[in-house]
Amino acid sequence: MMEDINIKYDESITLEDRSAPILIEGLPGIGHVGKLVAEHIMHELGATRIAEITSIYFPPQVIISENGTVRLCNNEIYRYKGELGSFLFLVGDFQSTSGEGHYLLSHLYVNIARELGVKRIYTIGGYGVGHFLEVTRVIAAINQESLKAEVETAGGIFSEGEPGGGIIGAAGLMLGLAKPFGIEGICLMGETSGYLVDPKSATNVLSVLTKLLGITIDDAKLTERAGEMEVALQRLLEQEKKSDEELSYIG
Amino acid sequence: MMEDINIKYDESITLEDRSAPILIEGLPGIGHVGKLVAEHIMHELGATRIAEITSIYFPPQVIISENGTVRLCNNEIYRYKGELGSFLFLVGDFQSTSGEGHYLLSHLYVNIARELGVKRIYTIGGYGVGHFLEVTRVIAAINQESLKAEVETAGGIFSEGEPGGGIIGAAGLMLGLAKPFGIEGICLMGETSGYLVDPKSATNVLSVLTKLLGITIDDAKLTERAGEMEVALQRLLEQEKKSDEELSYIG
């Protein structure tokens, strides 16, 4: 029987060359702020893919590449090691299709972090407010009170009652699940209308995150990347709507 | 792989200091009558937290505290031992997100009760009638006929056909699952419109429950607590609505 969740490391890479003290999670979510920020940093730094995660908790479909070849939906781990430090990135196509899957996948992500020597996890997301905003803040949450001052200094805002008492999906669960292992967790949520891939919100989050990381990343290409991502996501969302119909049709 | 349900006891507390003959369950439900009554007694008595339960059957999100730190959704066991007796309390953020989870969690709760020497379980809930009421009754159900007279003397009402043949969630299942182990089970349901946290209904339930427990609990702060809970729950419910949208968006 297939494993419910599979992780496959690139075998040419040793454990040492997989490790890093920092993990940045940027999976799909509100306004795709997390995805945009994480993938932007990753590409600017030239990170290398070290592992692929597939799971029965992802949607039951394959993704078609531009050349017509298919691949399973996945999440991926990338790693950068260089002048600016060592960072791991968790990015991918989807989060889980079920509540139980969210827990089981987030648990795996935290286990990977432990195995690869991670001391701090940043999870990046959007905070959807449902209407357009002139100025967008970066709302923060942490899994240890001692992290607060550092986050505030970098520009993160702690606002009681925002986001309404909870953070959904991997961005929240990874912080909660990492806590008992002493791994620091910081969630940065870019305020966004939530309707489109939001480069303005992502720019603000990038600014706070890079201050925390102590690095400089050019944000010139962020808007361009947002536009490309928007096109790709619209296709995927249309497909998902169809797939809901199709699943009800073939199931 | 993550366990589907996890219970973690405070390790500084011995088994003897965890035990008590009475368990009072007050998880979220209709009008949050159970939650309000159980948490009110618990706080008035100054009960101590002895265990935390987390599960993949809870919603896949974390709760943000006032200071900006996050924690996993959980249910908790508190214990009071003092002049008024020994009581355990089962309270928490949510019940299960699936029917199977309701059974598996309730089974765990009954196992905990057995392990901690519980002889009687009180489950507290609301009985939603869907319209505002001048006078609200406390409807009762039991898992052994011998308990009837005692409950009626304390003011509980057995009304054939109310609540319509069934009790949903932990309040009902714990009674049914405890029965084969000879653990007495009494469910007290405060009649309520079901729309808001209902302090009037909770006051009535508190009156019946404390008579059964043979203790006196001041109800002065019940209305105040109801107001606070209402604010917190409104935030959580808004968040839940958003999270349904978000889950469909990221899943």
Add this chain to the structure above:
Amino acid sequence: MMEDINIKYDESITLEDRSAPILIEGLPGIGHVGKLVAEHIMHELGATRIAEITSIYFPPQVIISENGTVRLCNNEIYRYKGELGSFLFLVGDFQSTSGEGHYLLSHLYVNIARELGVKRIYTIGGYGVGHFLEVTRVIAAINQESLKAEVETAGGIFSEGEPGGGIIGAAGLMLGLAKPFGIEGICLMGETSGYLVDPKSATNVLSVLTKLLGITIDDAKLTERAGEMEVALQRLLEQEKKSDEELSYIG
């Protein structure tokens, strides 16, 4: 951890006193024709309860009896042995809440049948047509072609394309799952509007079934029983609607 499905036999009854060559299934379904017919025969014959089945695949609620005591939702096995022969009856509160549960429970029922020496299974259901009918037929299906003549002689009708290519739930699955073990399976479906407990449809099914069983059962009380069942079911259905709301509220 709780078993997903539990069967508990009355321990005072030996395996020999549990066995019978015929099993009659009458679980809830369209028009509650199956439930009505099976329970009517069972009560007229004075059958004895020999086993109780509980499961996490039943709705997460307890049933309240007239005296205020609760019990878990269950399915039950009754047995009659006497002048008229030996029969087992499978009756209960609900079928499964999930598709997977339907398969797993039906598989258990067939395993019970094998263990108790059953050679033939009758499954009784309703065939809902969605409008009121003057004359209601008894539509039949079988799991071995050799049974056809016998069923037709008793008044069962094989009508190509009715019911539209499929039988849902235990009434169908038990026939399919029993087939590889050489257990004969006959499904009798009373045509019904499907709106109410339908004593007219049940009377027709009772007539065909008793001919097949070679026994005579008085049908005088069938209408009375239907009325009682209607009252009980209306309460349960109202409760179920509420419980859907409540589950979404507490989950």
Add this chain to the structure above:
Amino acid sequence: MMEDINIKYDESITLEDRSAPILIEGLPGIGHVGKLVAEHIMHELGATRIAEITSIYFPPQVIISENGTVRLCNNEIYRYKGELGSFLFLVGDFQSTSGEGHYLLSHLYVNIARELGVKRIYTIGGYGVGHFLEVTRVIAAINQESLKAEVETAGGIFSEGEPGGGIIGAAGLMLGLAKPFGIEGICLMGETSGYLVDPKSATNVLSVLTKLLGITIDDAKLTERAGEMEVALQRLLEQEKKSDEELSYIG
């Protein structure tokens, strides 16, 4: 406990007589193009059934044959060996009722392919565009770039952004899951309105597929078969609608 997925080979057939280098999947889907094409070839060649797959992930119902006998929903493997070559066919009643089931079943299908010596898998489906078309193309996807030229020569079209980034269900997952085992995978999707069994779309797919297989199959009976399938499917779909109601009623 029942296995979640069961495969039963006809025991009179040796492993050698089960094997073939090519597997053609034609399970139900959009416009039932895959089902129509695969079953047409299978019948024209006179393929033999070698295995039956049943699963708790199929809908919980049985199918009634014309003679009134029932069988469990299933998927089946057929095999042809003769002058034209050796081919396996995967056809059946339904795909999975859940996302997780889609993965687990597709994984099984790929394992079967590996066991039976399959070197190439063709998955056939429809590409629903939601409106009627004068000319319908055959859109293709592959799991290795080296297959592209061969598919294009046979008439398959690679169109960037069609089908919108993904292929749902077994047609996609089998290609993705087969890839790590070096099994070639080609998906052919007949453009179709998606409303009815579409013989025109199927004729186009048949033409491309037979070129790829290097065989000739008469398409004269394709329209006739489409008509028959339409009648059968309408019955099944009506039944499914009813079964949704019935499941909510009995569950």
